[in-house]
Amino acid sequence: MAAHGHTVKRYTGLMDWLTTVDHKKIGILYMIAGLFFFLIGGLEAVVIRVQLMKPMNDVVSSDTFNELITMHGTTMIFLAAMPLLFALMNAVIPLQIGARDVAFPFLNSLGFWTFFFGGVLLNLSWFAGTVPDAGWTSYVPLAGPTYNSGHGVDYYVIGLQIAGIGTLLGGINFMATIINMRAPGLSFMRLPMFTWTIFITSALIVFAFPALTVGLVALMFDRLFHANFFEVANGGNEVLWEHIFWVFGHPEVYILIVPAFGVISEVVSTFSRKRLFGYSSMVFATVLIAFLGFMVWAHHMFTTGLGPVANGLFSIATMLIAVPTGVKIFNWLFTLWGGSIRFTTASLFAIGFIPTFVMGGVTGVMLASAPADYQYHDTYFVVAHFHYVIVGGLIFGIFSGLHYWWPKMFGRMLNETLGKITFWTFFIGFHLTFFIQHFLGLLGMPRRVYTYLDGQGFNNMNFISTIGAFLMGIGTIAFLLNIFITWSKPRNAAADAWEDGRSLEWSIPSPPPEYNFKQTPLVRGYDAWWKEKMEGKTAMTPAEPVGSIHMPSPSILPLIMSLGLFIAGFGFMYDRLIVGGLGLLITFACMILRSLYDDHGFHIEPEDQDEGVHA
Amino acid sequence: MSAHDHLDGQLPHEPEKATLEARNKILGFWIFLGAETVLFGTLFSAFLALRHNIGDGPTANELFQLPMVFAATMLLLTSSLTSVFAVQSLHHHKKNAMVGWLVVTIVLGLCFLGLEIYEFWHYVHEGHGFTTSAFSSSFYTLVGFHGAHVAFGVLWISLIIGQIFKKGLTVVTAPKVYISAIYWHFIDVVWVFIFTVVYLMGKVGG
DSSP states (O other), X not given: OTTOOOOOOOOOHHHHHHHOOXXXXXXXXXXXXXXXXXXXXXXXXXXXXXXXXXXXXOSSOHHHHHHHHHHHHHIIIIIIIHHHHHHHHHHHHHHHTTOSSOSOHHHHHHHHHHHHHHHHHHHHHHHHTOOOXXXXXXXXXXXXXXXXXXXXXXXXXXXXXXXXXXXXXXXXXXXXXXXXXXXXXXXXXXXXXXXXXXXXXXXXXXXXXXXXHHHHHHHHHHHHHOOOSSOGXXXXXHHHHHHHHHHHXXXXXXXXXXXXXXXXXXXXXXXXTSOOTTHHHHHHHHHHHHHHHTSXXXXXXXXXXXXXXXXXXXXXXXXXXXXXXXXXXXXXXXXXXXXXOOOOHHHHHHHHHHHHHHHHHHHHHHHHSHHHHXXXXXXXXXXXXXXXHIIIIIIHHHHHHHHHHHHHHHSOOOOHHHHHHHHHHXXXXXXXXXXXXXXXXXXXXXXXXXXXXXXXXXXXXXHHHHHHHHHHHHHHHHHHHHHHHHHTSOOOOOTTTTSOOXXXXXXXXXXXXXXXXXXXXXXXXXXXXXXXXXXXXXSOOBSSOSOOEEEOOOOSHHHHHHHHHHHHHHHHXXXXXXXXXXXHHHHHHXXXXXXXXXXXXXXXXXXXXXXXXXX | OOGGGSOTTOOOSSGGXXXXXXXXXHHHXXXXXXXXXXXXXXXXXXXXXXXXXXXXXXXXXXXXOHHHHHHHHHHHHHHHHHHHHHHHHHHTTOHHHHHHHHHXXXXXXXXXXXXXXXXXHHHHHTTOOTTSOHHHHHHHHHHHHHHHHHHHHHHHHHHHHHHHHHHOSOTTHHHHHHHHHHHHHHHHHHHHHHIIIIIIHHHHHO
């Protein structure tokens, strides 16, 4: 095999990161970009809360406030939460299924760079001075050309379109990876729960994102080329946007939360030192939640006026989702029950997740009741609800996952004391911010309004809410401090960093070598690594002899392709069709180059496999 | 196990599925087509919601001429058949026959595109421009998206033919032919729906 002497240029330093197709490095890139946008979105949130701290405040103008809420929502969902999930997916999934990489390493890199350039384009709107201000849902006619003539919403439409391509590629890639790249013996019903949830999330991405693509194309055509999809004067239909947006938008929130379910399942099981309770019911519940997720979009539109029959059906379908979700909650509780629980930071975030998410679920069922929703609609009650499920659910899950897999990603353990400070400040801050917003909403405070009058009973609650937001900010800073302090520590994390690891990623060094597994492992049951440990083994049983390992070549093309889309975006936005065409030409030229030149990759020979283990 | 173990002339029976890379590509492409289905499904929904909102423009009934659309349909359906022949030649390792069928496929695709461009040009002259009404915007977006897919397919298959001449029929090039054929069938199926939903329903219900 050594006869294949394809010499591949291997880069170091910055070029290594720009050209990498290694899922572990791409995971780290996703994490850095995701945390960066998380900070931007968080900063926007703090400004929003400062503005609402007291009645008739004038820290920001009403226009700026609209821009802030729009960019906060859009940034947090598309540019912070999604990439942080992709960070965990990339870092963990190939390791959990015993694979040397994802099915399409090149596409993986392309997915990251398109997401990144889409996010950058969206946020450059702050510097251009025309910021999207029609809310993260960008409802027409407010977002249409008639009532929104600046370039603000163009940034939203084109930025999300480019970032969405990256997400779709990621979804396809991980579906194919999980179907085709599993180690021998790793049947579907032996997959770790996190892998299962990522599989389901990827399927949701594949079947939900194209709807957003079409919605954004239609809005873009309306805005840039004077089409009439949503222009009522020429026969357009505004409710159509609501339908298209939420046909994507509701599965999107499950795309966000389902991976958190997976993280919590792994963490709860590891730190209770017990097998996950009700594994197969957990799998079934996840599939059911994903399926029902496509059937409930119109519960976002109860007050649109679809009529009692539609509202009734969507009400019932929405309430049904509480059943599989309840199954999950009880499974986690029963996993904890009787376990010898370790309260690490990861474990605290997971345990904190359970009651918090239940509260978000309960208000979800309340909102699912269409008649009651007429009362809650567009009030702070809704704001409280979705922050309970997205922050209290997803962000707790991400924090839990980052603390849990950090040693596997970087070879260093995060500091537990700082971790606990992060947890308690963030957890208390979160509930302080959002619990009280339920009552604000029930009292009738509308969302998305930049200020309120004195004497309505809103003052104290808003003040408390703002204090909570600061506390969450302190929690986030503690986490960043933890990262920087850990950076200076030696790389000494053990392979099985928490000693109670159950799945395959804990059977290989931290961080894993470039090729992950020197020999593909043979999986003999659920919780593969735990099973081997219980039988007194210190390593997985290999499924193949030691041999030459084939690796894909690094490539700069994904970066240039994404840059082409980025340039094209600006060209179309500012009516410079030549620039737009040039940008697309760059992207297509890269596609042709990729097709013409075969990627032979390179081989890592057995004698090289023990040195340079740390990727 | 690498792709280079199979020399030309000793191709396995199904060279498009000989390597894990190729099997990944085929599976990934099917998943991609799942996404494309949702994409076109949403475009169809938008069109169905807006198709009666013609504003000051002509109705679908006045506009569409079934004989020409029928001819376009026949061209595209036939091109699907010829791409099946290309894949059959691939399975029999008959490189030249395969390239021949691919060329026929492309030519039929180009004829289809020519008819479509003529059709659009004709409609614009009838007062049915992109910005005329919600009906016209959604019509051009749906049918135009399909046309863009056909154009992309034509360019893609041409590129693959060039590679076949240069690199021969190998376990690297075979999956490309196979996947482009799946893609071609997909855009054919989409056209069947367009023919039914846009043109036939436009004539009957317009």
